Amino acid sequence: MMKLGYPRFLLSGYIFLSLLGIWVVATAVVPAGHRPGCPAKCGDVDIPFPFGIGDQCAFHPGFGLDCTAVDGVKKPFAGTVEVTKISLTNGTATMNTAISWQCYVPATGTTNYSNGWLNLTNTPFWISEVDNTVIVIGCNTLAYMISSSYVIGCSSTCESGDPLKNDTCSGAGCCQANVPKDIQYYNGYFNEKYNTTKIWRDSRCSYITVMEKAAFNFKTSYVKSTVFYDTYKGYVPIVLNWKIALQTCKEVRNESSYACVSSHSVCVDSTTHNPGYRCNCSDGYQGNPYIANGCRDIDECRRLVNPCGDGICENTPGNYSCSCYPGNYMTNGVCVPIQKKPSRFQAMPVVGASVGLVVLVIVVACACLIQERRKLRNMKLAYFRQHGGTILFEEMKSRQGADAFKIFSEEELQQATNRFSEKQVIGRGGHGTVYKGLLKSNVEVAVKRCMTIDEQHKKEFGKEMLILAQINHRNVVKLLGCCLEVEVPMLVYEYVPNGTLFDLIHGNHGWRISLATRLGIAHDSAEALSYLHSGASTPILHGDVKSSNILLDDNHKAKVSDFGASILAPTDESQFVTLVQGTCGYLDPEYMQTCQLTDKSDVYSFGVVLLELLTCKKPFNLDALGQEKSLSMMFMSAMKENRLEVMLDDGIKDEDNMEILEEIAELAKHCLEMSGENRPSMKEVAEKLDRLRKVMHHPWVQQNPEEMESLLEEPSAMVHSTIVSDQYFSIEKKAVTNLQSGR
Structure with missing residues (x-):
């Protein structure tokens, strides 16, 4: 016991x-x-x-x-x-x-x-x-x-x-x-x-x-x-x-530390994000590829079942060959006796029987093919109905403007993505894999193949797609359609070409990102989330706001993406999230305690994105010590001790910008309040960032304190306590300590 x-x-x-x-x-x-x-x-x-x-x-x-x-x-x-x-x-x-x-x-x-x-x-x-x-x-x-x-x-x-x-x-x-x-x-x-x-x-x-x-x-x-x-x-x-080492096969093949030392061994690259390799024996060989002469030839002829049937099996290095005993000949890999050529009259019954057998085989094969196609069609139809495709199709016909949303077939998306080739992969995440595709109309799209879907979403999928299809905002990645005839539905989005905000900030590209560009991206993203929360016909909670879910076009205009974790806003308090998921560093502590996703959960996650823009640091660092694991915890501590400058990225730290930076930092602090009730709404966040952009575009305002104060004046709903909650530090510190000690 x-x-x-x-x-x-x-x-x-x-x-x-x-x-x-x-x-x-x-x-x-x-x-x-x-x-x-x-x-x-x-x-x-x-x-x-x-x-x-x-x-x-x-x-x-x-x-x-x-x-x-x-x-x-x-x-x-x-x-x-x-x-x-x-x-x-x-x-x-x-x-x-x-x-x-x-x-x-x-x-x-x-x-x-x-x-x-x-x-x-x-x-x-x-x-x-x-x-x-x-x-x-x-x-x-x-x-x-x-x-x-x-x-x-x-x-x-x-x-x-x-x-x-x-x-x-x-x-x-x-x-x-x-x-x-x-x-x-x-x-x-x-x-x-x-x-x-x-x-x-x-x-x-x-x-x-x-x-x-x-x-x-x-x-x-x-x-x-x-x-x-x-x-x-x-x-x-x-x-x-x-894996045996951190290098790829190409990098290590000519080095003395190369581990695949046995003859007849092959190097296999790791399939993880980080490079690495291991070794295997070549086809037809078995043993240990890491030791000299460790890969030994497999004697296929000694198997319990003769691979040559009734013929003669001869083992060869890495393979085997077949031959026949005298009086027999090889046909289609089978040894058959050599017979005298029959007369024409003797051959007629044989020919007739052969033709009849061929016809019978063709008929049976066609019947099986038709049956398999019918089974596949019925299975696709069952999936289509299970995911609410019938309701979605009827609603699309009855609603004005719904023709912009399309229900794709599986074959269309396979052709667009070259049969979902690995070369077409542009992103992987906890919810699925995203492929770049090209439709027959020469429109570039992003196709998302989700890993799983819970039973509740299966029943409501068609209705949710109809609501998400009506989202039309310049800063939200447009949902163009979906495919419902597969076990887990696939989503089709517009393609945004310039990568993610995470890549821009943490990609080690050596570029200097101006404060104006960062502020513009923050404002675009806030506008998108504000629209989802309060501008859409039905309020939508994103559920996984992070820098890798913010895409950028060629002009660094931001578009919020990845609605794999999104849910329609709950209509009553009994609707709880039954699958706890998210990304470390962005998760709302209140959500972790209550398991209830709210619009203020998105506000907290957006506050972490603001910190990334200000500091160019990652939200969570497992290798760091103490409170330095959590970017939000480091930031709140710095704000409490009036040490904001030590957190700021050197690329934007400037005396002329300090007042703007302090305003952005203050906004981020409000977003990261422990209690969701004390956080601003995304609409208020977007309005605040818009005012700060106007200040950036009109630098003469900064020289006039009265104009500056007027432009930055916040509505009463945006006024929050400037005292950092001791409870926030207690819970954040406890979470980081648990992760560090493995509890």
């Missing part, structure tokens, strides 16, 4: 302590091969090179393992993490990670917690998004994982109308979420306010963990007992990808 009574943030996850900060390229003295005297196994686990027991036996210290006896059985460990399997072919390592749990203790009336976490930063490993999944178990449980770039989770319920089922993890007692790509760090959390004492009576414990998909099979007993924790003994398997 699971032991209870640990303090709330007891460290129950792991960290690669022995690997952090020591993974560097070409640190091995000997470039390849098993070192003499190095063991190839630890207990029952094979330890193939480049891994090794001890740093001296590994390719470099990042692959050094310890072989430690646990209860009399030797097991390999990477730091404090047990390694259970290593695959050279797949480039994976299976290890154990802790389960995050919270349990109600009836005797004391308290809840105990243990947060599982994993930190792979500065190691050659990252979490496989293909082999793993985020699992949440419990009644009325909302839990989420925080990584260096994403916050993602889900909620599970135990409603009477949705009974628990074995082997089914889709929201009833158990839910799953996809693991984002390129994740090296995560920490599991629970939302306390989502649970009640009544729920604890039926389901005393709740869990969240990241684990291997193939190793998990939901059982209803997991919900009302500690069977889940006991089954895995507190630790679940997780599959990690790895």
Whole structure:
């Protein structure tokens, strides 16, 4: 049984302590091969090179393992993490990670917690998004994982109308979420306010963990007992990808540290955002590509089934060849006996039978093809109806001006994007992948393929598209249409050519961005969000405002994009967000506590964007110390201590600009208020930025204090407290401390 009574943030996850900060390229003295005297196994686990027991036996210290006896059985460990399997072919390592749990203790009336976490930063490993999944178990449980770039989770319920089922993890007692790509760090959390004492009576414990998909099979007993924790003994398997070094194959191929030393080996580039490579044996060979002569020829002829059928199989390097015994000849890869040529009369029945057989095959093939096409058409029609396509189509015909919005077929978008070629990818995110496309009308578009869609959005998708299609604002990326005949709908937007605001600020391009340009971009973005909140026919909440979702045209005019996280404004207080997601550094602290998205959540995120424009710093830096991890926390501290100048970017720090900069900083501070009620609306923010632009365009006003004061005078609704909330510092500091310590 699971032991209870640990303090709330007891460290129950792991960290690669022995690997952090020591993974560097070409640190091995000997470039390849098993070192003499190095063991190839630890207990029952094979330890193939480049891994090794001890740093001296590994390719470099990042692959050094310890072989430690646990209860009399030797097991390999990477730091404090047990390694259970290593695959050279797949480039994976299976290890154990802790389960995050919270349990109600009836005797004391308290809840105990243990947060599982994993930190792979500065190691050659990252979490496989293909082999793993985020699992949440419990009644009325909302839990989420925080990584260096994403916050993602889900909620599970135990409603009477949705009974628990074995082997089914889709929201009833158990839910799953996809693991984002390129994740090296995560920490599991629970939302306390989502649970009640009544729920604890039926389901005393709740869990969240990241684990291997193939190793998990939901059982209803997991919900009302500690069977889940006991089954895995507190630790679940997780599959990690790895790469041998940080260089690409092209960069390292001619260097002495090149790891693919076996003949008949090939170099494979990593698919992550960061460069790297690993090695495989060539086709027809198997073994270890990291050691000399490690890739050995596969003798296909020794397989249980002869690849040549009844013929003679001869093994060749990397392949095999087939021949026939005397009296036979090869046709279509099959050996058949040589027969005398039959007479014309003898051949006629054979010819007739052959023709009949060919006709029969053609008829059957055509029937199967027609059946498959009919099944595909019916499936596309079912998806179309499921996503509200029928309602959307009828509404478009009845509404004036709706013809600007188009329902695309899957084939149209495949042709526009060259079958969704990797060369057409212009962006990836937590919601999906964006491709550049060219329609038959020679119109450039951006096609977004979403990863998943929840059941509520499936039912309301057609209605939401109709509302989003009516958005028409110069600073909002235009939604041109959608494709509904696929499992997860695709969205088609206008193409904006000049990249994102994030690339402009953090792209290391060496350009100097003037204050006027930054202020213009901020004003354009604020106008767009103000329109979505109060100018659209139905209020729309963006939900993921950040600099990478602000696109720029050739004149640096801003357009707000990516409505993958957008939702229609809730009409009553019962509408909560059931999938917690967003981007670290931009998330509204109030949203994290209440799980209710509001227009003031977008205001907070926009305040962080203002800080990026002022400081040219990233919103969140996992490698920094203390409060320097959070840009908003650093800024609020600087404002409280009257140290604004130390935060400003040198490119805009100028005595002539200081009054304008102070006004922008004051506006950002209001946007970052802890309580949403104390933040301005986006309309007020846009008006304030518009007044500041007028001051920039008329510098003579700055020389006249009375004119300056008149132009910058704020409406009463914009007046907020200038005192920084102590509560804000307490919660922000607590969040950063938790991320730093892994809790």
